[in-house]
Amino acid sequence: MMKELLLLLLLGASSCRGFQPPASTTNNNHHRHRSTSSLLDNNHLRSAFSSSHSSKATHLNAEASTTGLDAFDYKTQWYPVIWAQDLPLNQPTRVTLFDVNYVVAKTMQKKQNDEQKDEEVYVAMLDECPHKKVALSEGRVTECGGFIQCSYHGWTFDGTDGKCVEIPQTVIATAAKQQGEGGATATQAVDTKRKREDGTAIAITEAQGMLWISPFLSPLEALAATSEGRLSPPPRVPEIDMPGYKTAIAIRDFPIDWTVLMENIMDPDHGYFAHSSSGSAPIGFDWYSSDGVENMMEVKEESTENGGWKIVSSVNAVAKLAKYNNEVRSLDAKGNATKKKKKKTVEQPTKLATSTFVAPSLIYLGRRDNSTATSNFLTAFWVCPVGTGRSRFMSAAVSKLPVKVPRWIVHMQLNNFLDQDTFLLLGQHRAVLKREAEGHLENDSSAAPTTTNNVRKSTYVYRSPSEKLPVKLGQFFDSTLSRVPNRKESLMAWYNRNNNENKLFEPWPSRETVLDRYEQHTKNCPDSQALVSRCDRVMKRSKVLGWALILLKLAVKPQSSIEAATATATGLFELGSFALGFRSVVSTLSSTLCALATSFANRLVQTKPFFGILAALFVSHYIAARIKREFFFKFTDDIHHEDIKFIANNWQDL
Ligand SMILES: *[C@@H]1O[C@H](CO)[C@@H](O)[C@H](O)[C@H]1NC(C)=O
Numbered sequence: 105m106m107k108e109l110l111l112l113l114l115l116g117a118s119s120c121r122g123f124q125p126p127a128s129t130t131n132n133n134h135h136r137h138r139s140t141s142s143l144l145d146n147n148h149l150r151s152a153f154s155s156s157h158s159s160k161a162t163h164l165n166a167e168a169s170t171t172g173l174d175a176f177d178y179k180t181q182w183y184p185v186i187w188a189q190d191l192p193l194n195q196p197t198r199v200t201l202f203d204v205n206y207v208v209a210k211t212m213q214k215k216q217n218d219e220q221k222d223e224e225v226y227v228a229m230l231d232e233c234p235h236k237k238v239a240l241s242e243g244r245v246t247e248c249g250g251f252i253q254c255s256y257h258g259w260t261f262d263g264t265d266g267k268c269v270e271i272p273q274t275v276i277a278t279a280a281k282q283q284g285e286g287g288a289t290a291t292q293a294v295d296t297k298r299k300r301e302d303g304t305a306i307a308i309t310e311a312q313g314m315l316w317i318s319p320f321l322s323p324l325e326a327l328a329a330t331s332e333g334r335l336s337p338p339p340r341v342p343e344i345d346m347p348g349y350k351t352a353i354a355i356r357d358f359p360i361d362w363t364v365l366m367e368n369i370m371d372p373d374h375g376y377f378a379h380s381s382s383g384s385a386p387i388g389f390d391w392y393s394s395d396g397v398e399n400m401m402e403v404k405e406e407s408t409e410n411g412g413w414k415i416v417s418s419v420n421a422v423a424k425l426a427k428y429n430n431e432v433r434s435l436d437a438k439g440n441a442t443k444k445k446k447k448k449t450v451e452q453p454t455k456l457a458t459s460t461f462v463a464p465s466l467i468y469l470g471r472r473d474n475s476t477a478t479s480n481f482l483t484a485f486w487v488c489p490v491g492t493g494r495s496r497f498m499s500a501a502v503s504k505l506p507v508k509v510p511r512w513i514v515h516m517q518l519n520n521f522l523d524q525d526t527f528l529l530l531g532q533h534r535a536v537l538k539r540e541a542e543g544h545l546e547n548d549s550s551a552a553p554t555t556t557n558n559v560r561k562s563t564y565v566y567r568s569p570s571e572k573l574p575v576k577l578g579q580f581f582d583s584t585l586s587r588v589p590n591r592k593e594s595l596m597a598w599y600n601r602n603n604n605e606n607k608l609f610e611p612w613p614s615r616e617t618v619l620d621r622y623e624q625h626t627k628n629c630p631d632s633q634a635l636v637s638r639c640d641r642v643m644k645r646s647k648v649l650g651w652a653l654i655l656l657k658l659a660v661k662p663q664s665s666i667e668a669a670t671a672t673a674t675g676l677f678e679l680g681s682f683a684l685g686f687r688s689v690v691s692t693l694s695s696t697l698c699a700l701a702t703s704f705a706n707r708l709v710q711t712k713p714f715f716g717i718l719a720a721l722f723v724s725h726y727i728a729a730r731i732k733r734e735f736f737f738k739f740t741d742d743i744h745h746e747d748i749k750f751i752a753n754n755w756q757d758l
Pocket residue numbers: 438439440
């Protein structure tokens with residue numbers, strides 16, 4: 105449990121804003137599709153696990169995977185783009201999917217009568233005003249209608265269907281006509297004459313606190329596709345819907361291709377090395393790895409229902425590398441134990457470490473009871489395919505932890521954790537994007553075109569018994585990536601920018617660019633921003649107070665001069681108050697105040713309190729600065745070099 109607690113801290117714990125899974129009945133917004141399948145999902149899991157040795161309950165079949173993957177359509181899926189709670193009310197916000205920008209907004213629909221509550225409504229549109237293609241995300245939400253208004257010339261759109269509801273420059277003409285001819289018919293006449301131009305509304309829905317868009321479908325098309333079974337509702341993590349679970353959410357954008365980020369999350373073998381210094385992380389990852397001997401990784405379930413792709417694997421959740429390392433590796437060639445202190449391997453009760461991937465975006469990991477399939481702690485990841493070479497990472501720790509850890513603490517831990525391997529992914533991302541582009545060039549000039557671009561198959565070397573699921577994921581990408589919207593165009597653009605005689609010549613971006621926490625996380629997280637402002641305030645105030653104190657110390661000399669100062673102050677006050685005509689009252693008051701101030705100042709500048717207060721101010725300044733630092737670029741080359749030394753603490757070298 106202790107290990108899980110630490111892991112929980114690493115991967116995000118409870119949220120300070122009290123994130124709650126949405127109750128299943130609160131909204132009747134017609135864009136939203138509520139899944140009632142959470143229990144079903146869980147039962148499904150349960151049957152898959154309890155009958156792991158009988159093949160009936162599992163649909164693991166090779167044919168399904170090939171034909172199913174051919175049918176996988178990126179254009180009829182929901183994509184996670186932002187946590188609903190991170191989207192400020194009435195503030196159009198830009199999100200990006202497959203290199204195209206969209207504007208999303210949370211608006212408040214006014215109640216129709218007293219019994220109804222005001223209701224949050226989410227709208228999404230192509231981030232392009234039809235007038236002159238200005239970004240609508242630079243605009244505003246109108247106060248009464250909740251419409252999206254372009255801030256350039258004020259064209260206004262209903263985000264639920266894209267209809268243009270007003271072109272301000274035509275209002276006068278409309279009104280004049282109306283007055284002249286009278287009535288609604290005149291308005292209609294003007295409207296048909298000066299035809300408005302609608303924007304493009306796209307489907308948006310909310311599930312488990314996440315906003316999902318389906319940008320190739322209008323809201324109405326998404327409704328139709330859903331009722332026809334061509335569009336499944338966003339996949340859910342069953343535990344988030346169950347009572348007793350708390351969810352702690354995080355977000356970070358990366359200049360790393362989304363496919364590479366997904367492969368990283370599904371790779372249990374990297375933790376022992378890449379995250380070696382992250383407390384319990386190496387062991388936590390070890391639970392999900394396979395030794396290929398006693399603890400095999402099995403693919404429990406693979407399904408391609410409704411044009412989707414879902415795959416679940418499991419393996420005994422025991423530490424394997426750690427055990428091997430401690431029992432075998434730490435002996436020298438003669439069989440003598442080496443000097444290194446043996447690490448105790450914590451024996452875990454038999455659980456199944458399960459990894460679930462629901463294409464195209466959701467991954468969740470948990471150690472489950474092998475008969476009930478329940479778990480007290482899971483980590484869930486939603487990877488938004490922002491574009492070629494880009495990704496948005498969103499995660500949640502889902503746990504039965506009784507305490508709430510403030511979200512900013514979680515984010516500090518998680519950002520340190522993510523910094524450890526993100527820069528490694530950059531190399532991988534360059535190599536596979538390059539191969540993918542070359543695959544297209546070969547195919548384009550080939551007499552025998554292929555439908556698959558076998559980058560993973562031809563580039564990676566899989567050796568580890570834990571790579572069952574990564575291999576499957578690689579196959580999924582190889583057979584579907586050529587159909588990802590806009591991918592070929594943006595990929596070839598990237599390649600042409602960075603390629604010279606088949607060599608990538610783009611210099612490696614600096615660590616500072618790749619791990620810029622402020623741009624990637626802080627800017628997108630209102631809670632972290634608020635914390636940074638608080639730190640700034642604390643730093644500023646402690647500096648001002650500190651200097652004031654020092655000046656006071658210099659100004660206020662021993663008792664005698666204090667008395668002199670008091671007298672002067674009193675005199676000044678008396679003079680002033682006399683002029684004002686409240687002499688006696690003000691004089692008494694002022695001399696009392698002066699006396700108080702004097703004794704206070706006197707006490708303050710005495711050596712002990714002076715240094716005490718100065719030290720307290722210094723400490724609070726220091727702490728605020730340290731916390732603030734966590735929300736900006738931090739992971740320098742030096743920190744990396746220090747960090748990788750930790751590998752030697754866990755791994756016994758040959
Ligand atoms: C351990 O090392 C010592 C000296 O290096 C050697 O004499 C001894 O036989 C070794 N013990 C075993 C069990 O190999």
